[in-house]
Amino acid sequence: MPKAHFVYITTSGTEEAERIGAALVEERLAACVNILPGMKSIYWWEGAMETSQEAVLIAKTNDERLTALIDKASEMHSYDCPCIVALPIERGYDPFLIWIHNSVR
Numbered sequence: 001m002p003k004a005h006f007v008y009i010t011t012s013g014t015e016e017a018e019r020i021g022a023a024l025v026e027e028r029l030a031a032c033v034n035i036l037p038g039m040k041s042i043y044w045w046e047g048a049m050e051t052s053q054e055a056v057l058i059a060k061t062n063d064e065r066l067t068a069l070i071d072k073a074s075e076m077h078s079y080d081c082p083c084i085v086a087l088p089i090e091r092g093y094d095p096f097l098i099w100i101h102n103s104v105r
Helices: 014-026 063-076 094-103
Strands: 004-011 032-045 048-062 084-089
Touching: 004 014, 004 063, 004 094, 014 032, 014 048, 014 063, 048 063, 048 094, 063 084
Parallel strands: none
Antiparallel strands: 004 048, 004 084, 032 048
């Protein structure tokens, strides 16, 4: 079974998530993206605790396209240090995992 990943990306809001997500799918770096609006984040930044409203973008890709996806998302992102992390999919419904792999070829 081809290796697949969920790529978790936080963005400044829905508009940025949609812009990045559309580019990732259009360029076949991701088979699909999900956008979860209205996330509240609490974090340390430059020595101070911050709170902000963000949106989460979850992209599904395969091992071969992962580096290009990370590069594209970071290039398009408005943050200096965006959260872009890949989580390997250990198991899942085989037809779905094959669909991810075939969609980003």
